[in-house]
Each structure stands twice: as structure tokens, then as C-alpha cells.
Amino acid sequence: MREREVIKLLSERLPIGDDCAAIPFKKTHLLLTTDMLHRQTDFPDKITPYTMGWRAVAVSLSDIAAMGGKPLGVVMALGAPKFERSLIEGLVAGATACCKLCQTGLLGGDTDRHDELTIVTTALGTTDRPTSRRGAQRDDLVGVTGDLGRTAAALRLFAEDKAEQANELLCFLPRLEEGQAIALWASSMTDISDGLARSLYQLGEASDVGFRLDATAIPFALEIEELARDQEELFEMGLYFGEDFELLFTLPQKYLLDARRLCEFTIIGQVVPREREIRMQLGSDWLTVEDRGYEH
Amino acid sequence: MREREVIKLLSERLPIGDDCAAIPFKKTHLLLTTDMLHRQTDFPDKITPYTMGWRAVAVSLSDIAAMGGKPLGVVMALGAPKFERSLIEGLVAGATACCKLCQTGLLGGDTDRHDELTIVTTALGTTDRPTSRRGAQRDDLVGVTGDLGRTAAALRLFAEDKAEQANELLCFLPRLEEGQAIALWASSMTDISDGLARSLYQLGEASDVGFRLDATAIPFALEIEELARDQEELFEMGLYFGEDFELLFTLPQKYLLDARRLCEFTIIGQVVPREREIRMQLGSDWLTVEDRGYEH
Numbered sequence: 001m002r003e004r005e006v007i008k009l010l011s012e013r014l015p016i017g018d019d020c021a022a023i024p025f026k027k028t029h030l031l032l033t034t035d036m037l038h039r040q041t042d043f044p045d046k047i048t049p050y051t052m053g054w055r056a057v058a059v060s061l062s063d064i065a066a067m068g069g070k071p072l073g074v075v076m077a078l079g080a081p082k083f084e085r086s087l088i089e090g091l092v093a094g095a096t097a098c099c100k101l102c103q104t105g106l107l108g109g110d111t112d113r114h115d116e117l118t119i120v121t122t123a124l125g126t127t128d129r130p131t132s133r134r135g136a137q138r139d140d141l142v143g144v145t146g147d148l149g150r151t152a153a154a155l156r157l158f159a160e161d162k163a164e165q166a167n168e169l170l171c172f173l174p175r176l177e178e179g180q181a182i183a184l185w186a187s188s189m190t191d192i193s194d195g196l197a198r199s200l201y202q203l204g205e206a207s208d209v210g211f212r213l214d215a216t217a218i219p220f221a222l223e224i225e226e227l228a229r230d231q232e233e234l235f236e237m238g239l240y241f242g243e244d245f246e247l248l249f250t251l252p253q254k255y256l257l258d259a260r261r262l263c264e265f266t267i268i269g270q271v272v273p274r275e276r277e278i279r280m281q282l283g284s285d286w287l288t289v290e291d292r293g294y295e296h
Numbered sequence: 297m298r299e300r301e302v303i304k305l306l307s308e309r310l311p312i313g314d315d316c317a318a319i320p321f322k323k324t325h326l327l328l329t330t331d332m333l334h335r336q337t338d339f340p341d342k343i344t345p346y347t348m349g350w351r352a353v354a355v356s357l358s359d360i361a362a363m364g365g366k367p368l369g370v371v372m373a374l375g376a377p378k379f380e381r382s383l384i385e386g387l388v389a390g391a392t393a394c395c396k397l398c399q400t401g402l403l404g405g406d407t408d409r410h411d412e413l414t415i416v417t418t419a420l421g422t423t424d425r426p427t428s429r430r431g432a433q434r435d436d437l438v439g440v441t442g443d444l445g446r447t448a449a450a451l452r453l454f455a456e457d458k459a460e461q462a463n464e465l466l467c468f469l470p471r472l473e474e475g476q477a478i479a480l481w482a483s484s485m486t487d488i489s490d491g492l493a494r495s496l497y498q499l500g501e502a503s504d505v506g507f508r509l510d511a512t513a514i515p516f517a518l519e520i521e522e523l524a525r526d527q528e529e530l531f532e533m534g535l536y537f538g539e540d541f542e543l544l545f546t547l548p549q550k551y552l553l554d555a556r557r558l559c560e561f562t563i564i565g566q567v568v569p570r571e572r573e574i575r576m577q578l579g580s581d582w583l584t585v586e587d588r589g590y591e592h
Contacts, residue, residue, distance in 0.1 A: 006384060034371040036406050111302050122330050
């Protein structure tokens with residue numbers, strides 16, 4: 001089965017569908033999310049242990065952000081073929097630095113010999129009102145935080161032997177402050193782990209809506225605007241490559257100014273009734289946003 | 297570095313040392329624990345997907361039990377070379393059955409292609425008063441729940457082609473009820489994931505105490521009493537093999553009857569001042585309990 005089919009099968013048997021599990025507890029909600037990263041699919045050759053540790057934590061904290069949550073702690077399970085001191089120290093330094101910046105801590109974990117370097121992080125968070133992927137309404141605005149394509153740019157920079165710059169790009173900041181602010185007003189939210197295109201289709205399916213985008217409004221990262229040879233490649237890197245971990249959300253129009261006062265984001269389109277395809281306007285053309293993205 | 301050295305290095309940098317991280321939250325504590333299991337070291341050839349799913353969940357819930365906690369939920373990250381329907385369905389059935397028996401739920405997860413079948417489960421729990429590995433006092437009694445050596449017996453049964461019986465033995469029940477009851481009275485507690493011997497040394501180090509055991513009181517599983525050819529092998533399977541996931545705890549003598557009223561356990565010895573070695577009495581002999589056990 002493909003990953004998508006597996007998730008469908010699991011979602012028939014388990015109460016899943018959002019970035020985190022939300023567990024009612026003492027008049028609030030606990031958020032719990034787990035992510036597996038490993039050498040072959042998630043870590044380019046020249047990534048440093050620091051960046052791996054940072055990224056492993058940041059990926060899970062991004063899921064907490066997508067539900068409007070505040071983090072309470074992170075644990076990490078680490079499998080490695082060889083426990084070299086430099087690997088462990090680098091991983092822990094990156095992971096704790098990311099935690100610290102997000103005002104949380106790396107609180108424990110498990111270590112195991114494993115043929116392939118494998119890191120699984122789990123983040124715990126809390127929110128009074130979890131924001132889900134369901135709830136987008138016709139005419140809501142579609143917004144994203146930050147800019148798109150930085151992981152795609154990083155991989156290109158690795159190939160060009162600019163490892164330092166690439167590592168910096170990969171140490172992304174989970175959008176926790178933005179998530180908590182946007183959650184006050186948003187009708188739905190998710191993080192863009194599989195790329196903007198795929199995340200839009202997921203949000204559309206969960207909320208039973210469609211989207212129309214303004215391609216010229218999409219905030220592509222400066223790095224991919226420089227690196228991409230043409231528009232096709234720009235879209236490939238910015239819409240489909242994935243692993244950007246920005247927040248994608250829908251917002252009732254009347255709350256736009258309230259939300260703007262609390263954090264920065266870009267409006268890229270509008271919610272419409274569900275259609276077979278999501279389309280984006282580029283000048284006088286309407287282009288199809290394809291339902292594809294990062295698959296593990 | 298060996299696993300023990302890695303843990304030492306990590307414990308210098310991170311606030312770890314117990315079975316779970318304990319996070320103060322709304323006048324109680326949240327417990328968070330993560331465990332990595334994978335094909336090569338944790339899953340014998342003829343283990344069923346059901347047993348793997350059960351065991352992955354049970355291992356994490358056992359850590360919640362060891363802190364006296366009540367589970368709130370479990371998430372699972374699954375890496376597999378091929379997502380076959382029978383594998384996924386079996387894993388989910390085993391995992392959810394174990395959760396159900398423990399009055400909790402499998403609430404979410406992550407899936408990923410991985411060369412080696414790898415399952416990381418994380419359990420969330422809560423307790424008003426977490427029981428740690430520190431706190432054992434001289435003259436306290438030493439107790440264990442259940443009986444020891446069932447995983448060792450299961451591996452032997454696999455080798456003898458008795459896969460069904462072996463799978464049953466591996467689907468152990470996390471000692472959550474016992475853990476919650478014992479936590480009311482215990483001075484320290486842990487689960488015996490690395491074997492009784494190694495767990496005693498860990499508890500002794502954390503509490504700065506020693507132990508004297510009565511070898512004839514140690515509750516060896518019926519299965520290993522039948523399978524072991526001699527006493528040496530019995531001790532090997534029951535004290536050192538590990539992966540038993542019973543609870544090991546220390547109890548002030550005055551609370552023995554209170555604790556007995558709430559659950560079943562066996563008293564196997566007493567806390568003494570710290571010594572270089574832990575010893576156990578067998579008739580008129582004193583044998584050394586070696587500081588070794590299951591290492592991943």
C-alpha cells in the first residue's frame with residue numbers, strides 16, 4: 001500500500017485526522033504528536049547532527065503549533081548504528097536549542113542500536129481550544145505563515161556544496177507563537193509538512209471545501225526565487241517539494257485585522273465550494289494545483 | 297560508546313533518570329515516555345503483527361505503571377519496508393487491544409518507509425505523585441509484581457516451534473493497576489525492562505542503597521522452571537534476560553499490609569546500606585547478583 005492508503009486504513013480504525021491527537025484533560029486539551037525521521041529519506045549527506053536534532057524536535061513542535069498549542073515537553077527515541085560522542089552531543093545540542101527557543105524542554109527518551117540512524121520525537125502540548133483541519137467555511141480567507149521552499153532550497157545548496165547555508169535553512173523555527181495567535185480566529189489550520197499543494201487538498205478534504213489561490217500572492221522563499229531556473233521549477237520547489245513546516249489556515253474575513261495585529265502571515269486565496277481540483281490564478285490564466293507532494 | 301555510557305552522557309545534559317518524564321501541570325503531573333522497538337533486536341522471527349503491536353504499546357504503558365500513573369493515550373510511529381495490509385491490521389489490532397485492556401486509546405501516529413520494521417510508541421499518563429527510582433530507604437522491603445522470565449521462556453518456545461504459546465507469553469499486561477496501588481505506599485519503583493539484576497543496580501544507584509535478596513523467594517515463571525535445565529540457567533532466564541516488564545519497588549515495612557490489601561506482589565528481599573555488589577541468599581550460601589542484563 002502507498003502511505004496515503006495506509007493512512008486511510010488507519011483512519012478507519014483510529015481516531016486520527018489532525019496534526020496531533022487532542023485529549024480532553026482538566027477542562028483543557030493535551031496535544032500529543034509523534035514523527036519519525038531517518039537517514040535515507042530525511043537527512044541529506046551533509047546535514048550536521050545539530051541540524052538533525054533541531055529538525056527532529058521542530059517537526060513535532062510544528063504539529064503542536066498547527067493545533068494552536070503551547071508545548072509542554074519533548075521526548076526523543078534515537079536509533080543509531082554507532083553511538084559516537086560527536087553525534088550524540090550534536091543531536092542533543094540541536095534538539096535542546098530548538099526546545100529552548102520554543103520555551104520547552106527535551107525531557108527524556110530511549111536509545112537503541114539500529115542499522116539506520118532513526119530519530120522519533122514526540123511533543124506534548126496544551127491548548128484550551130484545539131484548531132483542527134475541519135471547519136473551513138466558504139468565503140474564508142486562506143493564509144500561510146513565513147515563506148515556502150526553504151527545504152527545497154537547502155537540498156539544492158547541499159548539491160552546490162554550500163552545506164553551511166543549507167544547514168541554516170533547515171533549522172526552521174516552529175510557528176508556535178503564530179499558531180497560538182491564529183488559533184484565536186482561524187476556522188481551520190494545519191502545518192505544511194507535505195507541501196502547500198498536498199496540504200491544501202488535505203484541508204479541503206477534511207473541511208469539505210475547495211480553494212482558489214492567487215499564484216502571485218504565494219510567498220516563495222527568496223532562496224528558491226534565486227535558485228529556480230523558471231516558473232515551473234519555482235512551483236515545484238515551493239508548492240510540491242514539502243517539508244516547509246509553515247502554517248496553512250483559513251480565516252473568516254471579519255477577523256483579518258484582528259489576526260494581523262497578532263502576527264505576520266500572507267493571504268493567498270479564498271475558500272470556495274468543493275471542486276475536483278484546486279486552481280490558482282496567474283495573470284489571466286487559471287493553473288491547476290496538483291494533488292501531490294512529499295511522500296515518505 | 298555502549299548504551300550505558302550514552303545514557304550517562306545524556307543524563308548529564310538532560311533531566312532524565314526515571315522511566316518517564318514527569319511534567320508538573322495543573323496541580324498534577326503528566327508522564328511522558330517513549331520506546332523504540334525494531335525487527336532485529338526486539339522481534340523474533342515468528343512473532344505475529346498482533347503481538348508486535350501489543351508489545352510496543354505495553355512497553356510504554358509499563359513505564360507509566362512504574363511511575364504510579366494512569367494512562368491518557370498512546371501514539372505510535374511506524375516504519376516498515378512494505379506496508380502490507382495484514383501487517384498494519386495486525387499491528388493496529390494488537391495495539392488497540394492492549395490499550396483497551398488498559399482503559400486507554402491509540403490516538404495517532406506517523407508512518408514512514410523504513411528498511412527495517414521499527415515501531416516507536418509514546419505513552420502519556422498522569423499521576424498526582426510520581427514514584428521515582430530515588431527514595432528507597434534502609435530496611436525497606438523489596439517487592440516485585442508477577443513472575444519473571446516469561447520473555448526468556450517465549451524465545452525458547454519459538455526455538456522449539458511453539459509459536460502460538462510464545463506469542464501468548466509475549467502479550468504481557470502492563471501493571472497499571474498494581475503501579476497505582478503500590479505508588480500509594482512505595483518509597484521507590486521502576487519496571488524491570490532490563491532484567492531484575494540490572495534494575496536492582498539501577499534502583500540502588502538512584503537511591504544510593506544496596507539490597508539483600510532471598511533467592512528462594514524470587515517468583516520465577518512456571519515456564520522457565522520447566523524449561524531451565526539447571527539452577528544456573530534458571531537465574532540466567534529469570535534474573536538477567538530481561539524484557540519482563542514487571543514492577544520492582546521498595547516499601548517501608550509498616551505499609552506492607554496496606555499494600556497487600558490493594559494488589560498482589562512478592563517480597564524478595566530488603567534494602568541495606570550501599571555495597572559494591574548485590575547478594576542473594578540461597579540456603580546457607582550467599583550468591584552475587586551480577587550487574588548485567590538486557591542491553592540494546
